[in-house]
Amino acid sequence: MSVSEGHTPPTGAYAAGCEPFVMHELAPAAGTLHLLLHGELDLVSAPEVERRIVELAADRDALVVDLRALCFLDSSGLRALISASREAARQGCTVELTRGRPEVMRIFDLAGLTERLPFLAR
DSSP states (O other), X not given: OOOOTTOOOOOHHHHTTOOOOEEEEEOOSSSOEEEEEEEEESTTTXXXXXXXXXXXXXXXXXXXXXXXXXXXXXXXXXXXXXXXHHHHHHTTOEEEEEOOOHHHHHHHHHTTOTTTSOBOOO
16 A cells, blocks of 8 residues: 555554543542543553552552543453553452543454453443
């Protein structure tokens, strides 16, 4: 396939309109801490997410990881969420996930994990 002159095909999710990765923590006055993930959860950002979930799990009983603002998830991001959730459980913390966009949820579906992971009901 050739590329027409003056046109460069997009590469990566960021080029397709996905924002750079950012994490935010929301701590309601009374309730469970929410870790909001924005942008791409991929090979670059996955270690940071895994580390932060494990750190936050160390001193609480529950944590919600909100995937609604993710625009991209790859297998390394999926592995980070699973690994961090398992480590959090060993520490006595329950990690629940908020369902993301269809393109993100498709990765969970393809891996057969949609029904096996603790997603919050809408």
